[in-house]
Amino acid sequence: MLSLENSSFSDALVILGAAGLVIPAFARFRISPVIGFILVGLLVGPAGLGKLVGFAPWLYYFTISDPHSIEPFAEFGIILLLFSIGLELSFKRLWAMRGLVFGVGAAELFGAGLILAAALYLTGLSAGGAVGLGLALALSSTALVVPIAGTTSAVGRAAFAMLLFEDLALVPIIFLLGAMAPAASAAGWAPLGMILAKGAATVAVLFIGGRFLLPRMFGQAARTKSPELFLAASLLVVIAASLATAAAGLSPIVGALIAGLLIAETEYHTEVEAITAPFKGLALGVFLITVGMRLDLEFVFDHWVTLLGASLLVMVVKTCVTMGLLKLSGARTGTAAETGVLMASPSETTLIVLGVAGAAGLLSPNSMAFWTTVTAIGLTMTPVLAKAGRILAQRIERREVDGAAAKVELDTTALGTVVIGFGRVGRTIADMLERHGLPYIGVDADVDNVNAARKEGYTVMFGDVTRAELVDRLNLGHAKALILTMDDPVLTVRLTRRVRGWVPNLPIIARARDAKHAAELYKAGATDAVPETLESSLQLSEALLVDLGIAVGPVIASIHEERDRMRKAIKEAAGLEREPRIRRVRRGSDVEAGA
Known part of the structure; x- marks a missing residue:
């Protein structure tokens, strides 16, 4: 009982x-919740x-009466995290990242590690202790960085590539520290070669066996339509692959990553990802609680000056090294800065390496306790660093792109159409305007969209329309029309009301989410509001009628009639019995002065 x-x-x-x-x-x-779990710990x-x-x-x-009793659950959480990362990847994508993984990733780990080791050596540590501690602190947290940055954004791809190399390098680092132990025998490099050979053979067996066995195994589980059996099969694959790589001398997280990659190549990867997500989140929470348990506030208060200095040293070195390497590899300054700040804190694997260095006699118990606290503080700061890095990147990119945007001359006598929001919808509008020979300029707050659109030949500038000075600079009094395509209902209504107050006669056509949003836009002063739900339903109806054999002419006529009827109903709902009295004039000598 x-x-x-x-x-x-x-x-x-x-x-x-x-x-x-x-x-x-x-x-x-x-x-x-990362901060919450650490505070609970x-x-x-x-x-x-x-x-x-x-x-x-x-x-x-x-x-928690016995902090060590929950550490195996925390390690299992990290294994499930690497497994889920593998599910999001593919062999093709992994091969495409090889330059980042083995180029930038290796340079980042060993570059930051050696710089930190040199600084630690100058403080009086032995050469072996400085190298071990430097490499340990150069590691960054896969468990925290990947959930924050993802693996699809520019920052996420760069961070994940470096983290992947660190995970692969963990076992050689541990072996190196064991070989550097004062009491280590002169066994040479033969044991490392044996580990690498066994590891390579194990990985090859997993790849070959997984290709043939996993589709059949999950196919049988799917036919039973039993979620429990499907979950059991998923956990069996993760545990078996992790045990196999651990038995070969590699880290179990390597096996978990391989298991995820293999399942990602099957048609069952979405179901596996969904069914294992709750376990991953809970186990990751357990890991974060163990991190919080390593923080001793009394020790922190007594040594806060040296702890702060050590933490800043680690973060500054790692940020500078990571940012510099990413810039050399061709990354944007904003991406390099955000990635560098995000990767600045130590890792959960830092604690593993510290334990190995202590067991090898390279670090004293006092040094281990001190740097364990530094690591725990760094892990606690990771979400804050992510936010700070994002803000820094936005400021850098805004400054850079604003400078480039200043070179885009706005012809105030023939400005044409201003398209605010240059994603998929904005580009389509620009294509139609170009087809009819009409001038335009696009505005977007996403620097990636701006850079990509410019490379494709679009006339677009970077700008945040929440800033009044940007809207002033557009000089909308000289524009022929304003198109709002942003996927932000509140901002669209607010901007419509603002511009309408400044330029009473400017045609404003706005993208609306639904009829209710369109009614709000009409009240704010939009000339036309186009609900996405209305247009998609009309396009589906048009395609259906044509496929059923109805002539195109009558179909188009009926679509126009239905569009007018629905638009009238929306305006009536907005309290507008007729079209807004907006004088459509050609911009020229008779233009009213606007913002």
């Missing part, structure tokens, strides 16, 4: 309770409420 006196059972209740409270509470305030750990159990025994039921 289970009892709350059972340590493991009590710990499990604390963990599950933390997950149930932290995730929704922090989501409500739009704060990363600090609160319920031995340095928090755990210290008071002797005075208040009832606190036993709200604390």
Whole structure:
């Protein structure tokens, strides 16, 4: 019979309770649950409420009595995280990233590691201790960085490539530290060669066996239509692959990544990803709780100056090295800066390497305790660093692209159509205007869209229309029309109302999400509001009628009639019985002065 006196059972209740409270509470305030889990670990750990159990025994039921007992669950969470990353990849995409992985990734790890090692050596550490500690601190957190940055954005791709190399390099680093131990025998490099040979053979077996076995295995599980069996098969693949690479001397996370890659090549990867997601999130939360338990506030308060200095040293070195290497590889300054700041903190694997260095006699217990605290502080700061990096990147890119945009001359006598929002819809409008020989200029707040559109020959400038000075600079009083295609209903209404107050006669055509949004735009002063739901339904109706054999002419006529009827109904709902009295004039000598 289970009892709350059972340590493991009590710990499990604390963990599950933390997950149930932290995730929704922090989501409500739009704060990363990463910070919440770490704070929970600090609160319920031995340095928090755990210290008071002797005075208040009832606190036993709200604390983690044995921090080491939950570490295997945390490691399993990291394994599931790497497995989910593999599910999002493909062999083709991984091969395309090989330059970043083995070029920038290797240079980042060893470059930052050697710089940190040199600085640590100057503080009095032995050469072996400095190298081990430098490499440990040069590692960055896969468990935190990947969920924050993803793997599809420019920052996510760069970060993931470097993290992937770090994960692959973990076993050689551990072997190197063991070989550098004062008591290590002169065994040479033969053991490392043996590990690499066994690892390569194991990986090859996993790839070949997985190609043939996994589709059949998941096919059988899918035919049973049993979610439990499908989940069991997924976990079996992850555990088997991780155990195989661990037995070969490699890290188990390498096996998890390979398992994800193999399943990603099958048609069942979406179902596997969905069914394992809750386990990954919970296990990752457990890992973050263990990170919080490593923080001792009393130790932090007593040594806050040296801890702050050490943390800043690590973050500055890693940021500069990462940013410099990405710039040399051709990345944009904003992307390089954001990636560098995001990768600045140490990693969960830093704690593993620190343990190995301590066991090898390269680091003293006091040094291990100090740098373990630095690592825990860095992991806690990762979400904050991600936000800071994003803000820094936006400022850098805004400055760069604003400078380039200043070179785009606005002809105030024949400005043409201004298209705000230059994504898929904005480009289509620009294509139609060019086809009819009409001038235009596009405006977009996404620097990636701006750069891509310019390369394709579009006339587009970077600009954030939430800034009044940008709207002033567009000089809309000289424009022939304003098109709003942003996928932001509130901003579209606000901008429509603002511009209408400045330029009463300017035709404003706005993209609306639905009829209700279109009615709001008409009230704000839009000349025309085009609901996406209306147009998609009309296009589907048109295609259907033509396919059923109705002549194109009558079909088009009926579509126009239906569009007019629905538009009239929207205007009536907005309280507008007729079209807004907007004088459509050709811009020229009779234009009214506008903003």
